[in-house]
Amino acid sequence: MIRSGISAIRRLSSAPGNSSFFFRQLFDHESSTYTYLLGDLVSKECILIDPVLEQVERDKQAVHQTGLNLKFAINTHVHADHITGTGLLKKSTNCKSIISKYSGAKADIYVEDGDNIEFGQFALTVRPTPGHTNGCVTYVLESQKCAFTGDALLIRGCGRTDFQEGDAATLYDSVHAQIFSLPDDFTLYPAHDYKGWTATSVREEKLYNPRLSKSKEQFVEIMKNLNLAYPKKIDVAVPANRVCGIQD
Numbered sequence: 486m487i488r489s490g491i492s493a494i495r496r497l498s499s500a501p502g503n504s505s506f507f508f509r510q511l512f513d514h515e516s517s518t519y520t521y522l523l524g525d526l527v528s529k530e531c532i533l534i535d536p537v538l539e540q541v542e543r544d545k546q547a548v549h550q551t552g553l554n555l556k557f558a559i560n561t562h563v564h565a566d567h568i569t570g571t572g573l574l575k576k577s578t579n580c581k582s583i584i585s586k587y588s589g590a591k592a593d594i595y596v597e598d599g600d601n602i603e604f605g606q607f608a609l610t611v612r613p614t615p616g617h618t619n620g621c622v623t624y625v626l627e628s629q630k631c632a633f634t635g636d637a638l639l640i641r642g643c644g645r646t647d648f649q650e651g652d653a654a655t656l657y658d659s660v661h662a663q664i665f666s667l668p669d670d671f672t673l674y675p676a677h678d679y680k681g682w683t684a685t686s687v688r689e690e691k692l693y694n695p696r697l698s699k700s701k702e703q704f705v706e707i708m709k710n711l712n713l714a715y716p717k718k719i720d721v722a723v724p725a726n727r728v729c730g731i732q733d
């Protein structure tokens with residue numbers, strides 16, 4: 486059956502991969518952090534996920550040169566390795582900051598399980614994924630078949646559980662219940678990568694993640710024995726991120 490022109494166009498404009506969706510993955514080499522710029526080219530609303538203080542000018546340039554207006558600066562959790570760019574972005578744009586209600590950090594808007602963060606015709610849905618920190622969340626963009634996992638799930642890895650409110654068993658349950666339950670073909674975008682990967686999928690991580698594809702008992706043992714050095718900036722980053730970063 487041939488649909489009328491207008492309803493056909495409306496159907497297409499909300500389909501995955503539609504041309505009004507803008508996506509850019511940005512990288513900070515010092516902290517190996519990914520920042521994500523997501524936008525709706527029709528309404529011009531956009532959001533940044535996990536901006537880094539030292540990259541605020543770059544991020545603002547990306548927003549401006551794409552003709553977008555920043556609505557929200559969002560964090561996946563209280564980062565321990567870098568100061569968030571959210572405070573500075575708030576000062577120099579009209580955006581509002583967002584973080585989980587369970588993060589213990591200040592923000593303009595607090596989110597929890599099932600909340601939607603709308604930008605134009607698109608919306609991120611919040612899934613709680615604690616274990617690396619209490620306030621870790623994964624933001625799912627169903628229409629584009631992807632999710633932003635913060636440090637809960639890294640590519641072939643995961644966030645460490647030896648500081649802040651880290652708990653390996655909790656992280657295992659979070660990833661299995663909230664991320665591995667997404668369709669296999671969803672693309673996953675983490676907050677960091679240390680090995681040159683950019684993105685992964687639910688299917689790949691279920692099969693090949695060397696930590697999370699194991700049993701819960703094996704996972705807890707692996708996490709106990711990571712023996713990683715603490716992030717260099719932890720003592721300045723955590724207090725600053727609890728107050729939404731710094732403003733100048």
Ligand SMILES: N[C@@H](CCC(=O)N[C@@H](CSS)C(=O)NCC(=O)O)C(=O)O
Nearest residue numbers: 565566636642643644645715716717718
């Ligand atoms: N060397 C970096 C810190 C590296 C690190 O600890 N990364 C965290 C995510 S940032 S809280 C992590 O969870 N890593 C897990 C892993 O397996 O690497 C620095 O000094 O900043």
Ligand SMILES: [Fe+2]
Nearest residue numbers: 564565636644
């Ligand atoms: Fe982290």
